[in-house]
Amino acid sequence: MENFSEWFHDILEKANITDSRYPIKGMAIWMPYGFQIRKYTLEVLKELMDQECDEVLFPMLIPEEELAKEGIHVKGFEDEVYWVTQGGQKELNEKLALRPTSETSMYPMYSLWIRSHIDLPIKYYQIVNTFRYETKHTRPLIRVREITTFKEAHTAHATKEECDEQVNTFVELYKDFFDYLGIPYLISKRPEWDKFPGADYTMAFDTIMPDGKTLQIGTVHNLGQTFAKTFDITFEDKDGEHKLVYQSCAGLSDRVIAAFIAVHGDEKGLKLPAIAAPDHITIIPILFKEGKEEVIAKCMELKELFEDAGLRVNIDDRDIRPGKKFFDWELKGTPLKLEIGPRDLKNNKTIAMRRDELEKIELDLDDSLLDKVLDLLEDYDDNLYETSWDFLEEHVKFTENIDEVKDLIESGNVVSFNWCGDEACGKAIEEETGYDILGIQEEITDSDAKCIHSGEPAKYVAIMAKTY
Numbered sequence: 375m376e377n378f379s380e381w382f383h384d385i386l387e388k389a390n391i392t393d394s395r396y397p398i399k400g401m402a403i404w405m406p407y408g409f410q411i412r413k414y415t416l417e418v419l420k421e422l423m424d425q426e427c428d429e430v431l432f433p434m435l436i437p438e439e440e441l442a443k444e445g446i447h448v449k450g451f452e453d454e455v456y457w458v459t460q461g462g463q464k465e466l467n468e469k470l471a472l473r474p475t476s477e478t479s480m481y482p483m484y485s486l487w488i489r490s491h492i493d494l495p496i497k498y499y500q501i502v503n504t505f506r507y508e509t510k511h512t513r514p515l516i517r518v519r520e521i522t523t524f525k526e527a528h529t530a531h532a533t534k535e536e537c538d539e540q541v542n543t544f545v546e547l548y549k550d551f552f553d554y555l556g557i558p559y560l561i562s563k564r565p566e567w568d569k570f571p572g573a574d575y576t577m578a579f580d581t582i583m584p585d586g587k588t589l590q591i592g593t594v595h596n597l598g599q600t601f602a603k604t605f606d607i608t609f610e611d612k613d614g615e616h617k618l619v620y621q622s623c624a625g626l627s628d629r630v631i632a633a634f635i636a637v638h639g640d641e642k643g644l645k646l647p648a649i650a651a652p653d654h655i656t657i658i659p660i661l662f663k664e665g666k667e668e669v670i671a672k673c674m675e676l677k678e679l680f681e682d683a684g685l686r687v688n689i690d691d692r693d694i695r696p697g698k699k700f701f702d703w704e705l706k707g708t709p710l711k712l713e714i715g716p717r718d719l720k721n722n723k724t725i726a727m728r729r730d731e732l733e734k735i736e737l738d739l740d741d742s743l744l745d746k747v748l749d750l751l752e753d754y755d756d757n758l759y760e761t762s763w764d765f766l767e768e769h770v771k772f773t774e775n776i777d778e779v780k781d782l783i784e785s786g787n788v789v790s791f792n793w794c795g796d797e798a799c800g801k802a803i804e805e806e807t808g809y810d811i812l813g814i815q816e817e818i819t820d821s822d823a824k825c826i827h828s829g830e831p832a833k834y835v836a837i838m839a840k841t842y
């Protein structure tokens with residue numbers, strides 16, 4: 375994985391995940407195999423989101439006057455918004471923004487819908503495409519200009535306590551989501567200067583990619599009452615008083631799939647956890663002239679057996695030499711491969727192979743087969759989960775010496791350090807090292823800890839990294 379970036383771009387094309395040759399920079403096509411990975415990933419996400427929120431769907435276009443209402447917010451996005459200025463031959467009398475995110479399309483409606491405390495809480499989410507004219511280097515799935523898989527949740531609450539609680543609930547939901555996908559993460563509170571435009575604070579999930587650079591894979595924002603003031607989202611409370619709501623929002627994007635592919639991959643290609651793998655099992659018949667029908671018949675029988683157990687199975691019966699089939703299987707990263715040839719049939723066996731260990735496992739073609747296959751899939755998933763978390767944990771290094779930071783990060787680590795929390799000091803650290811402070815992870819109680827830069831008493835343990 376020396377050159378991860380090359381591996382990543384290659385695998386997207388070779389495994390038929392996306393095609394970035396679309397004639398607009400930062401926009402790509404979801405190809406069939408990738409579309410399935412995205413589909414199964416979204417099934418997991420929606421299962422979790424539907425327990426917490428109601429799914430809705432808002433228009434993609436936002437009137438300029440709404441987008442511009444929240445000063446800090448629009449400042450944060452003014453360089454990234456795409457505009458629609460014409461309808462057919464006619465100039466529009468008001469410019470329309472392609473949503474970069476949907477606060478300013480949703481909150482005028484929240485203001486309309488929320489009258490009384492009984493209308494609260496509102497907890498809506500949508501999975502849509504959003505548009506950001508990213509000026510930094512675009513990368514497929516990682517930094518795109520059309521974010522095709524943008525899950526955004528937006529909540530409104532009567533009290534601060536309930537809103538703060540909602541932020542914690544979304545953090546827990548994201549932990550569950552990434553745990554299902556076996557994507558390891560670091561959670562931190564973004565520094566003041568890097569929080570979401572208009573938010574009180576931002577909780578961020580970062581994963582460590584194979585090259586040691588971190589990728590922000592999800593964020594939860596406590597918006598406080600800022601947007602409520604701007605969009606006049608008030609409610610009449612039980613005591614008859616009119617009050618501003620408290621709001622939170624939580625976002626994920628295509629980056630989840632970038633991380634899913636990256637953290638589990640290896641030199642041979644994809645290695646997909648079963649939960650979002652297009653197929654769980656690839657059956658490879660070894661076909662000779664004689665015995666061909668029997669082999670195919672047995673493969674069909676096994677496919678049915680596994681599908682009846684809820685597994686996704688494909689038979690690679692292409693008329694090509696087995697070696698090419700094995701190569702493709704390794705590239706596409708299906709968890710388990712079963713080989714069946716005429717000799718295996720005679721011995722009533724199949725040769726199984728897990729995509730992680732790549733060792734031959736002889737299995738009897740008897741009624742113990744299904745359970746053995748399910749056990750292999752479970753052990754495989756556990757191994758992927760453990761391996762990815764080991765990688766993350768091995769690549770977070772604590773240091774008290776700012777001179778060590780560069781070597782640690784350049785050799786592919788995230789650096790954990792004591793920080794006084796002062797903004798000027800934080801910016802000086804970023805300036806001096808050339809890396810980003812991802813955020814603070816915990817408060818420090820024992821007072822003798824000193825800030826890595828100012829030497830002042832440290833208030834927090836923070837993390838910094840080279841980021842995507």
Ligand SMILES: Nc1ncnc2c1ncn2[C@@H]1O[C@H](COS(=O)(=O)NC(=O)[C@@H](N)CS)[C@@H](O)[C@H]1O
Binds near residue numbers: 516570590627628
């Ligand atoms: N250009 C981009 N390409 C891919 N993913 C992106 C891009 N910009 C942001 N993201 C992802 O989208 C997530 C949410 O974006 S955000 O700006 O942080 N937050 C919001 O937009 C909030 N309104 C969430 S509802 C980020 O955590 C990041 O993982």
Ligand SMILES: [Mg+2]
Binds near residue numbers: 506
């Ligand atoms: Mg951005």
